[in-house]
Amino acid sequence: MQLTYSAKQQAFRAEVRAWLKANVPSKPLASYDTREGFEEHRAWERKLYESRLSMVMWPEHLGGRGCDLIEWLIFEEEYYAAGAPMRVNQNGQLLLGPTLMEFGTEEQKRHFLPRIASSEDMWAQGWSEPNAGSDMAAIRSKAIRDGDEFVINGQKTWSTRATFADWIFGLFRTDPQSSRHHGLSYLLVPLNSPGVTIRPIKALNGKDAFAEVFFDDVRVPASNLLGAEGQGWHVAMATAGFERGLLLRSPARFQQTARRLVELYKANPQVAERDPSVRDAVIESWMGAEAYAQAAYHTVGLVEKGAKIGAEASINKVIWSELDLKMHETAMRILGPYGELTGEAPEAVEHGSWLEGFLFAQAGPIYAGTNEIQRNIIAERMLGLPKA
Amino acid sequence: MDFTFTEDQLAFREAISRFLMTEAPPEILREIWDTDDGRSPELRRKMAEQGLTALSVPEEQGGLGMDDIAWSLLTQELGYYAIADSMADTAYVATGLLNALPADTPRRDEMLSRIAEGNVRIAVGHSVNPLIADVHLADVVLLEHQGEVHGLRRDAIGYERNPSIDSSRRLSRVTFHPNADSLVLGAEQGRAVWAQTLNRGALAVAGQSLGLAQRMLDLSVDYVVQRKQFGKPIGSFQAVKHHLADVAGKIEFAKPVLYRAAHALARGEANADLHVSHAKLACCEAAWLAGRHGIQVHGAMGYTWEVDLQMFMKRAWALDSSWGDRAFHKSRVANAILAPDAPIGPQFTFEG
Numbered sequence: 001m002q003l004t005y006s007a008k009q010q011a012f013r014a015e016v017r018a019w020l021k022a023n024v025p026s027k028p029l030a031s032y033d034t035r036e037g038f039e040e041h042r043a044w045e046r047k048l049y050e051s052r053l054s055m056v057m058w059p060e061h062l063g064g065r066g067c068d069l070i071e072w073l074i075f076e077e078e079y080y081a082a083g084a085p086m087r088v089n090q091n092g093q094l095l096l097g098p099t100l101m102e103f104g105t106e107e108q109k110r111h112f113l114p115r116i117a118s119s120e121d122m123w124a125q126g127w128s129e130p131n132a133g134s135d136m137a138a139i140r141s142k143a144i145r146d147g148d149e150f151v152i153n154g155q156k157t158w159s160t161r162a163t164f165a166d167w168i169f170g171l172f173r174t175d176p177q178s179s180r181h182h183g184l185s186y187l188l189v190p191l192n193s194p195g196v197t198i199r200p201i202k203a204l205n206g207k208d209a210f211a212e213v214f215f216d217d218v219r220v221p222a223s224n225l226l227g228a229e230g231q232g233w234h235v236a237m238a239t240a241g242f243e244r245g246l247l248l249r250s251p252a253r254f255q256q257t258a259r260r261l262v263e264l265y266k267a268n269p270q271v272a273e274r275d276p277s278v279r280d281a282v283i284e285s286w287m288g289a290e291a292y293a294q295a296a297y298h299t300v301g302l303v304e305k306g307a308k309i310g311a312e313a314s315i316n317k318v319i320w321s322e323l324d325l326k327m328h329e330t331a332m333r334i335l336g337p338y339g340e341l342t343g344e345a346p347e348a349v350e351h352g353s354w355l356e357g358f359l360f361a362q363a364g365p366i367y368a369g370t371n372e373i374q375r376n377i378i379a380e381r382m383l384g385l386p387k388a
Numbered sequence: 389m390d391f392t393f394t395e396d397q398l399a400f401r402e403a404i405s406r407f408l409m410t411e412a413p414p415e416i417l418r419e420i421w422d423t424d425d426g427r428s429p430e431l432r433r434k435m436a437e438q439g440l441t442a443l444s445v446p447e448e449q450g451g452l453g454m455d456d457i458a459w460s461l462l463t464q465e466l467g468y469y470a471i472a473d474s475m476a477d478t479a480y481v482a483t484g485l486l487n488a489l490p491a492d493t494p495r496r497d498e499m500l501s502r503i504a505e506g507n508v509r510i511a512v513g514h515s516v517n518p519l520i521a522d523v524h525l526a527d528v529v530l531l532e533h534q535g536e537v538h539g540l541r542r543d544a545i546g547y548e549r550n551p552s553i554d555s556s557r558r559l560s561r562v563t564f565h566p567n568a569d570s571l572v573l574g575a576e577q578g579r580a581v582w583a584q585t586l587n588r589g590a591l592a593v594a595g596q597s598l599g600l601a602q603r604m605l606d607l608s609v610d611y612v613v614q615r616k617q618f619g620k621p622i623g624s625f626q627a628v629k630h631h632l633a634d635v636a637g638k639i640e641f642a643k644p645v646l647y648r649a650a651h652a653l654a655r656g657e658a659n660a661d662l663h664v665s666h667a668k669l670a671c672c673e674a675a676w677l678a679g680r681h682g683i684q685v686h687g688a689m690g691y692t693w694e695v696d697l698q699m700f701m702k703r704a705w706a707l708d709s710s711w712g713d714r715a716f717h718k719s720r721v722a723n724a725i726l727a728p729d730a731p732i733g734p735q736f737t738f739e740g
Contacts, residue, residue: 001391001392001393001394001457001647002389002390003390003391003648003651004389004738005389005738005739009389077734077735077737078734078735081733081734081735251734251737252734253734255732255733255734255737256733256734259732259734262725262726262730262732265726279722282726283718283721283722283725286721286725286732287645287666287669287670287721290666290737291642291644291645292641293737294391294644294645294647294648295640295641295643295644297644297738298391298643298647300391301389302392304390305392312640315636315640315641318633318637319637319641372626372630375629375630375633376626376630376633378629378633378636378637379623379629379630379632379633379636380629382633382636383605383609383632383633384609384613385609385612385613385623385624385632386613386621386623387624
């Protein structure tokens with residue numbers, strides 16, 4: 001056990017810190033759940049890419065730096081500490097990217113990966129359907145082979161920012177006789193294809209944060225198939241593990257929220273006198289975020305030594321989503337009557353960002369596999385309890 | 389940056405675990421705890437043969453010279469097998485205290501050698517614990533008096549035993565008269581030694597609590613897999629699964645905190661108090677939940693003396709307030725992170 005950073009790691013940290021100091025916009029970008037904000041965030045991604053900071057773990061020929069997981073953690077720590085913009089293309093960069101690297105043809109990799117790193121292509125995901133939520137294997141949307149094309153019919157839903165995105169990836173039933181997780185294929189579909197209809201869904205924040213996507217005889221070339229036909233479930237699950245979970249929600253994000261919460265608490269000392277339990281919640285929040293960071297470093301160390309991480313990813317998901325909720329609930333209690341004020345309110349605290357975060361935190365225990373599903377996975381795969 | 393253990397550290401832990409699995413099963417512990425003294429000289433001798441008592445005695449005194457980081461693994465095993473306080477207090481906490489004394493302190497080296505050989509029991513009395521564990525068989529009792537370190541033989545102190553609900557515990561209220569003969573270290577240096585000893589005691593309890601949590605989880609998993617109701621194992625019901633999944637989550641996220649704290653203590657980091665208190669809180673919380681959810685999924689069986697869960701659960705309850713209760717450790721965390729300009733946030737995980 002050796003918990004100090006190497007000179008190379010320290011130099012990388014210093015470089016990232018200096019770059020962010022010089023480049024992070026002083027005024028927050030518009031919400032990426034709006035058309036205007038989406039494009040502002042795309043421009044920010046482009047800027048990161050030009051300094052090879054959009055995907056630091058990707059190899060150099062794809063615009064990255066070939067960083068290892070420790071350097072990635074360092075990057076994230078600096079990124080969140082600097083209050084840099086939210087990452088708008090995580091679907092493409094963290095979910096699709098690694099899948100392409102593992103299952104894509106050379107041509108697919110060459111075409112798509114650089115455009116993902118630069119966010120020239122912005123991606124939405126197409127997993128859920130109206131009757132396939134937690135039970136994702138109940139997917140019914142079809143993609144029927146017709147010569148060199150697939151013809152897609154069906155409906156996807158809860159596709160984050162699909163209203164503004166360029167492409168969607170997802171699972172479609174290519175074998176109409178199949179059931180459950182058999183006969184599904186992983187397809188890449190341009191959202192401007194004829195026959196695609198997008199109906200925005202307003203989220204809690206009143207913005208078009210996600211959408212329903214309807215497919216009506218949408219034709220895509222067979223070359224848009226990722227992995228083998230009928231193997232879509234396997235392709236989608238292969239990269240569903242620890243790395244993906246950790247990358248999606250790095251500990252730095254929560255450590256930064258915890259730090260801001262401590263500051264908010266210190267700035268409102270009268271709250272502690274009126275309700276001592278708030279102080280306890282602040283301390284618990286800091287400890288939770290810190291534990292998540294230490295767990296990440298520990299796990300990264302094990303992964304670098306060759307360990308395979310399985311159901312622990314489900315523990316991560318439960319922990320960070322419930323921690324995020326707790327931190328934002330605590331902030332709302334500290335803000336008291338100012339908590340409800342939106343960013344437009346003249347008297348809003350910190351541009352209403354706690355409220356935004358509080359609303360988004362409500363989704364945490366639901367998206368990316370509900371926490372009930374995650375707890376089932378922990379119980380069955382880690383503890384060996386029998387299936388229902 | 390490498391937040392993992394060496395092969396040697398892991399192998400030692402594995403060896404001790406296998407040994408204790410055979411030598412300290414619940415039925416043997418019940419017999420031992422049922423005696424007045426509650427201790428087995430035979431088990432103690434065997435543990436010493438395995439090298440447990442020599443673990444952090446320096447090599448010059450016949451020990452293995454390992455540090456808090458190794459103990460963060462070993463204390464989990466002591467907890468998992470509910471090994472009574474005397475082992476951790478002698479081999480880890482008292483050894484740490486003796487190691488911290490100036491090298492020319494009379495009898496220090498001799499005492500360390502005897503610990504390594506496994507033929508001495510030392511009880512440690514820090515003011516954070518009103519009652520002291522395992523005084524009743526101690527050869528030597530190390531006591532705090534206004535920051536000074538005093539060392540006395542058991543026959544030179546007064547003690548009154550106070551039974552605990554944890555059958556493994558043997559607690560006493562100690563009275564003694566500090567004098568020039570008993571003085572080991574003056575207050576000026578003594579305060580620093582006691583501060584470090586408190587951290588070591590808290591970390592010993594943290595590790596044991598985490599081991600206890602794991603034991604209670606394992607017992608609960610075994611039980612819900614074999615116990616059937618409505619024609620199925622109760623472990624197939626979501627409500628039961630989720631109780632145990634929550635315990636697994638608490639345990640997994642307490643481990644790295646324990647290791648982080650052990651590292652801070654071993655390296656004498658400035659913020660060791662903060663990390664140790666965090667670890668104590670996280671590990672004890674895991675044990676507390678493992679007990680609560682453990683008894684719940686055991687149903688009425690969990691409320692009995694007969695089922696082994698109670699042995700581990702009561703020990704977890706007892707340790708929860710030992711070496712600093714929650715209020716004590718929470719205050720230390722609060723004082724550190726709420727201080728003006730406290731180095732907290734994503735950039736300070738390891739550089740606070």
